[in-house]
Amino acid sequence: MPKSSAQQALVVGAGIAGLSTAWWLERAGWEVLVVERAPSFRAGGYMIDFFGPGHEVARRMGLLPALESRRAPISSVTSVDARGNRRSEISASAYESVASGVISLLRGDLADVIRADVRSSIRYGVTVTALDDGRVTFSDGSVRSFDLIVGADGVHSTVRKLVFGPAAAFVRYLGHHTAAFSFQDESLAARIGYRYQMLTVPERMIGCYAVRDGAMAALMLYRSSSPELPADPAAELRSRFGDLGWVAPDLLSVVPEDIYYDEVSQVDMPSWHSGKVVLVGDACGAVSLFAGHGASLAMTGAFVLAEELSGGVEGAFDRYQARMKPAVEHTQAFGRRFIGWMAPPSRWRISVRDMAFRLSGLPVVRNLIRGSVMPDVDGVLTPA
Numbered sequence: 001m002p003k004s005s006a007q008q009a010l011v012v013g014a015g016i017a018g019l020s021t022a023w024w025l026e027r028a029g030w031e032v033l034v035v036e037r038a039p040s041f042r043a044g045g046y047m048i049d050f051f052g053p054g055h056e057v058a059r060r061m062g063l064l065p066a067l068e069s070r071r072a073p074i075s076s077v078t079s080v081d082a083r084g085n086r087r088s089e090i091s092a093s094a095y096e097s098v099a100s101g102v103i104s105l106l107r108g109d110l111a112d113v114i115r116a117d118v119r120s121s122i123r124y125g126v127t128v129t130a131l132d133d134g135r136v137t138f139s140d141g142s143v144r145s146f147d148l149i150v151g152a153d154g155v156h157s158t159v160r161k162l163v164f165g166p167a168a169a170f171v172r173y174l175g176h177h178t179a180a181f182s183f184q185d186e187s188l189a190a191r192i193g194y195r196y197q198m199l200t201v202p203e204r205m206i207g208c209y210a211v212r213d214g215a216m217a218a219l220m221l222y223r224s225s226s227p228e229l230p231a232d233p234a235a236e237l238r239s240r241f242g243d244l245g246w247v248a249p250d251l252l253s254v255v256p257e258d259i260y261y262d263e264v265s266q267v268d269m270p271s272w273h274s275g276k277v278v279l280v281g282d283a284c285g286a287v288s289l290f291a292g293h294g295a296s297l298a299m300t301g302a303f304v305l306a307e308e309l310s311g312g313v314e315g316a317f318d319r320y321q322a323r324m325k326p327a328v329e330h331t332q333a334f335g336r337r338f339i340g341w342m343a344p345p346s347r348w349r350i351s352v353r354d355m356a357f358r359l360s361g362l363p364v365v366r367n368l369i370r371g372s373v374m375p376d377v378d379g380v381l382t383p384a
């Protein structure tokens with residue numbers, strides 16, 4: 001077969017950033033291979049609120065109708081006590097003003113919608129074991145050269161480790177562990193409804209809501225002084241949340257084997273590229289679940305990288321980083337400020353948050369909430 005004259009790109013990681021990068025590069029004429037460590041596509045996962053510049057990127061990709069069809073119709077955020085009684089709720093009008101344009105959906109659904117529109121070959125169960133600028137050794141032993149290598153392999157990136165060194169130099173631990181999963185339970189879904197309901201006690205939060213068709217999504221968050229992950233996440237969650245009441249026993253009894261469990265951290269590194277290798281998404285700029293814009297920024301980073309590459313490889317990585325990094329840092333700072341709202345450390349702080357929920361019908365409080373949950377980074381889509 002004659003060798004293609006197109007430039008060859010390798011994308012490592014078939015998550016939000018990797019699939020979006022493949023989508024944009026292949027439309028710009030690159031020949032793209034995606035490798036993904038997981039043995040097959042991972043559906044489900046945790047719930048995300050998708051908005052901001054990534055929403056605009058999805059519109060430009062023509063994906064909004066497909067994303068809308070996967071939307072979970074979340075109508076409110078409710079704080080409950082250990083018996084499930086409502087303590088406070090963000091009013092429907094405040095939620096609408098905070099969340100207008102937001103699409104709540106499973107991370108796996110977002111990835112699936114992008115993947116359905118990617119033409120490049122995706123090889124599952126494969127990763128990289130060595131990188132020598134453009135020359136790549138894969139876990140199956142094969143070796144191949146590329147003009148461009150994109151590390152889109154998430155917060156614990158192997159590409160980053162191989163090129164820039166150990167994670168410790170770049171990962172900022174935010175003092176919490178989190179777990180998330182989705183599962184099927186029609187009676188619980190009917191009981192909870194399409195409201196994000198959460199029970200918060202100092203340093204621990206457990207929340208859940210119905211997604212659609214009897215599916216539920218659960219999120220757990222707790223403070224831990226060490227980023228070290230437990231050997232048995234399900235057992236750890238039982239010991240951390242077993243005493244909480246409400247629906248905690250129901251959720252703890254259905255923790256699946258493929259649960260998402262991780263430390264909560266951000267990635268902060270001075271340079272996102274070296275030679276032919278460039279990082280995108282959480283690999284270089286994880287903002288954490290506290291900031292809540294990671295998927296949006298991952299898609300935006302993919303778009304900005306491809307847009308800058310369209311002007312030629314020379315200087316493209318610098319231009320990409322110069323556009324994206326301020327937005328990422330702004331969002332990370334916002335995320336660190338949001339920790340106390342999402343995981344209040346004391347009863348007093350929980351009461352203050354619940355009070356803000358209760359007053360959320362007032363325009364002044366609504367604007368305060370809106371300002372505190374929506375970092376303004378839309379300018380990143382405009383080339384310098």
Ligand SMILES: Cc1cc2nc3c(=O)[nH]c(=O)nc-3n(C[C@H](O)[C@H](O)[C@H](O)COP(=O)(O)OP(=O)(O)OC[C@H]3O[C@@H](n4cnc5c(N)ncnc54)[C@H](O)[C@@H]3O)c2cc1C
Binds near residue numbers: 126219282298
């Ligand atoms: C609980 C939770 C809630 C969140 N809520 C929101 C939200 O509301 N809104 C929002 O925008 N963002 C949210 N985020 C953040 C968002 O999910 C991430 O920022 C986003 O998924 C990052 O995309 P990514 O592609 O960079 O990384 P990932 O989505 O993590 O994808 C990385 C991919 O690389 C693969 N991989 C890893 N290592 C290798 C390897 N060595 N070789 C090959 N492949 C590899 C992984 O299997 C994975 O498929 C949330 C995150 C969490 C944990």
